[in-house]
Amino acid sequence: MKTGKIKKIRLNTKSKKNRVPREFFIRDVLDVAPEILGYKLVQKNQNSITAYSISEVEAYRGEEDLACHARRGKTPRTRVMYETGGVLYVYLIYGMHWMLNIVTGEKNNPQALLIRGLKGVSGPGRLTNALDIDGAFNGLDITSSEKIWVEKNYIENKRVTTYPRIGVDYAGEYYSNIPWRFVLE
DNA sequence: TCAATGATTTTG
């Protein structure tokens, strides 16, 4: 069918044009975090494309960060955090909630950004439920995937506020209080 | 305030 074909081509062109490239993610997670707020997390389903504005993220930064899963080194689960930035780290927590993270930084520097909120969807578990994201997305490269990617978006008078991360009381005085949660106001 | 719920990691 002709119309269907034309539509598909237009969508693909748009995604390639606006997609955030790998270089964006191969930087320190603390630089990526405030910048990615307001950017669009874009997902392609059958025929439709939906874009969600990223509103809240948390930074997890290296083996020295006692709240980071990589604090005890590389394991089967944390392996993907050691990859070059731009891939997804998706894991199950509390036996029921999938958490969506984007790996950042250079290879073998385990960092990740937990996506905690999108405009209209708050809570990291509710977010993955809404977007139908599960373990099958683990390791997916968002700089080349046709299913999910990030697009740049300019926000006028953008204001970012930082807070301590949620649910990391076990991480010791310093890392449980460090303001590595970033919220778009 | 606490139960649900199961993969991952440690041996608490």
Place this chain on the structure above:
DNA sequence: AAAATCATTGAT
């Protein structure tokens, strides 16, 4: 092989 941990959520 068994026990503990856990980037949450929703109901009581």
